[in-house]
Amino acid sequence: MVPVIVPAYAAIFAFIYLALSVQVIRARRQAKAAIGTRGDVRLERKIRVHANFAEYVPFALLLLSFVEMQGGPAWLIHLICLVFLAGRSIHAYGVSQVHEDYRLRTTGMAITFAVIAVTALVLGRVLIKSRLVTAIRSIKSASLIGRLGSSAFRLFTTAVAMPLAGLCFSSESAPGALPSWDSKTRWNNLWRGLAVSLTGVQADMRTHLIHRPARDIIPPLGGPRVSSYRI
Numbered sequence: 331m332v333p334v335i336v337p338a339y340a341a342i343f344a345f346i347y348l349a350l351s352v353q354v355i356r357a358r359r360q361a362k363a364a365i366g367t368r369g370d371v372r373l374e375r376k377i378r379v380h381a382n383f384a385e386y387v388p389f390a391l392l393l394l395s396f397v398e399m400q401g402g403p404a405w406l407i408h409l410i411c412l413v414f415l416a417g418r419s420i421h422a423y424g425v426s427q428v429h430e431d432y433r434l435r436t437t438g439m440a441i442t443f444a445v446i447a448v449t450a451l452v453l454g455r456v457l458i459k460s461r462l463v464t465a466i467r468s469i470k471s472a473s474l475i476g477r478l479g480s481s482a483f484r485l486f487t488t489a490v491a492m493p494l495a496g497l498c499f500s501s502e503s504a505p506g507a508l509p510s511w512d513s514k515t516r517w518n519n520l521w522r523g524l525a526v527s528l529t530g531v532q533a534d535m536r537t538h539l540i541h542r543p544a545r546d547i548i549p550p551l552g553g554p555r556v557s558s559y560r561i
Contacts, residue, residue: 333398339411340391343418347387350380350422372428379425383418386442390414393449400456410445410452417441 354376361370367377394414398407421438424431 331399331401333395335404335407336391336394336398336411339394339415342415343387343391346418346422347380347383350376350383353426354380375426375428375430379422382425383422386446387418390442390446390449393446393453397449397453397456400453400460402452402456406452410449413441414445417445 354373357370357373357376358364361368361373363370363373367373394407394410398404417438417440419438420434421442424434424438
């Protein structure tokens with residue numbers, strides 16, 4: 331599944347990142363510090379806001395993208411992205427202030443950590459659910475193939491047994507009941523009987539698959555179902 335929700339929020343975070351970069355550039359010009367900070371507290375704070383944003387936001391967006399690719403709930407992805415956006419905005423504003431209110435920094439980082447942890451848990455749950463569904467479908471498919479194969483084998487053995495049983499009534503076993511056929515005639519009759527029987531088996535299998543309910547051939551997606559139909 332191609333993600334469409336997270337990329338939209340990623341574009342918003344990209345613009346915020348550019349805004350923080352511009353603030354760092356302006357602060358460097360005002361402090362006349364191309365490298366380092368020269369002891370400018372305001373510049374140091376701008377640099378830390380920019381760096382902290384670059385450290386956490388890409389990783390969180392990557393996790394959110396994985397959740398969406400695995401078919402996570404859209405409403406939950408929107409909620410996490412909005413909460414994450416609010417948390418990063420609070421952190422950026424709080425840390426950039428010279429007279430900082432540490433409650434803003436704490437709140438922003440708490441939201442960031444919570445978003446990463448919740449997203450990781452949701453991703454794990456979605457992956458486990460997806461693997462379980464795949465395993466159940468594989469088991470159902472294997473069971474269906476086994477039932478069809480056993481039915482075809484029974485039909486085939488019946489088709490082979492009938493001509494062989496007819497071959498036993500030869501001139502040696504009942505000399506007065508049947509005409510005296512040579513061995514070539516008996517083998518020709520055997521192969522002819524096999525061909526007719528196999529043709530009947532193919533027709534029976536086609537009729538069996540055509541008239542079998544679709545729910546017994548294609549397993550339902552909602553979970554296992556016990557069918558009363560037997561081959």
